[in-house]
Amino acid sequence: xxxSLYEGNKTFTVVxxxxxxxxxxxxxxxxxxxxxxxxxxxxxxxxxxxxxxIPETIGHExxxxxxxxxxxVSGFKVGDKITVRPLDNRLEEPSDKGHSHIAKKLKxxxxxxxxxxxxxxxxxxxxLHKLKDTTDLKLAxxxxxxxxxxxxxxxxx
Numbered sequence: 001x002x003x004s005l006y007e008g009n010k011t012f013t014v015v016x017x018x019x020x021x022x023x024x025x026x027x028x029x030x031x032x033x034x035x036x037x038x039x040x041x042x043x044x045x046x047x048x049x050x051x052x053x054i055p056e057t058i059g060h061e062x063x064x065x066x067x068x069x070x071x072x073v074s075g076f077k078v079g080d081k082i083t084v085r086p087l088d089n090r091l092e093e094p095s096d097k098g099h100s101h102i103a104k105k106l107k108x109x110x111x112x113x114x115x116x117x118x119x120x121x122x123x124x125x126x127x128l129h130k131l132k133d134t135t136d137l138k139l140a141x142x143x144x145x146x147x148x149x150x151x152x153x154x155x156x157x
Contacts, residue, residue, distance in 0.1 A: 001016070001018070001118065001120050002014055002015070002016060002119050003015055004057060004059075004118065005055040005056065006044070006054060006055060006058050007054065007055050008055075010045065010046070012117075013055070020120075020122055021068065022068050022069065022070035022073075023070050023071075023122070024070050024072050025070055025071075025125055026125060027067075027069055027073055027082075027122070027123060027125050028066070028068040028120055028121070029062075029065065029084070029116075029120065029121045030064050030065050030067040030119065031062055031064040031116050032062075032064045032137040032138075033062060033064075033137055033138050033140070034117055034141060035059075037145065039108075039111060040059060043058055043111065051112055052112075056114065056115070057114050057116075057117050057118050058110050058111060059110050059115035059116040060086035060109060060116060061142070061144045061145055062121075063082070063135075063137040063138075063141040063143070064081075064116075064137065065081055065082065065137075066078050066079060066080045066082060066128075067120060069125075070122075070125070073125045075130075076125065076130065080130055081130070081131040081133065081135055081137060081140065082130055083128075083131060083140050083144065084109065084116070084123055084127045084129070084144070085144070086108055086127065086144065087106060087127070088109055088112075088124065089106050129143070
């Protein structure tokens, strides 16, 4: 499969690599679309090289279908259309205000770990959001940035 690696110094390289079997609690997603986020542009310009494990595949604004299920994954099946909420907060409890997206050790999937700029992507099943069968995957790649924008608007007094 093809994967785009950020090499640092404004350089990406497309490489061939083997598909990996999903580990327990993970799914393998066949990536349909992946957007380029402003954060990805910060990575490209070297502004996040202290966070990205170079060389690394980045990307998180995506849509796709489930290709394989790891052991213990339930509630999903091969072929389900999904998008990913790219936040991994398994290392600690939510903030004192109860927000699961605010944590000192929060990991951003696609920056702090391997991302979606590849044909197949293994992700923790708890990050998935199942989409309707009729959902256009091209539009679904915009769900994550739209969610961020909606959240920001709700927070304005």
